Amino acid sequence: MNSYKEDNLIQLKTFDFALRIIQFYTQCKAQNEFILSKQILRCGTSIGANIEEAIAAQSKKDFISKLSIANKEARETRYWLRLYQSSNLVQIEIDSYLIEIESIINILTKIIKTSSKNL
Numbered sequence: 001m002n003s004y005k006e007d008n009l010i011q012l013k014t015f016d017f018a019l020r021i022i023q024f025y026t027q028c029k030a031q032n033e034f035i036l037s038k039q040i041l042r043c044g045t046s047i048g049a050n051i052e053e054a055i056a057a058q059s060k061k062d063f064i065s066k067l068s069i070a071n072k073e074a075r076e077t078r079y080w081l082r083l084y085q086s087s088n089l090v091q092i093e094i095d096s097y098l099i100e101i102e103s104i105i106n107i108l109t110k111i112i113k114t115s116s117k118n119l
Contacts, residue, residue, distance in 0.1 A: 010107050011055070014048035014070070017100055021045055021077070024092060031090045040080040043073045047104065064115050071108040077101055
């Protein structure tokens with residue numbers, strides 16, 4: 001049974017993105033690229049994990065802190081994706097990943113700003 005709220009867009013987007021990152025990692029391994037792929041697997045899947053922690057936050061400050069960590073991980077993921085795109089290390093289409101991570105970063109930034117105003 002899916003425990004995700006259908007109206008929690010960021011929770012759904014980051015879970016789906018993590019699944020795509022796992023597939024990306026698998027494709028990288030198949031192309032014998034192991035070093036950077038481990039980095040992108042780590043940060044790309046931790047975004048959603050930090051969202052989950054934020055949902056269970058003990059306070060508003062804790063909520064903002066967890067979302068800020070998720071935002072940092074999303075930005076790191078974007079960095080690695082751009083590095084992959086520029087280096088041509090693997091034959092994987094990167095544009096859709098970049099579009100998706102930009103959307104996640106924008107949503108997280110808005111949630112953090114809104115939540116910070118209401119502190």
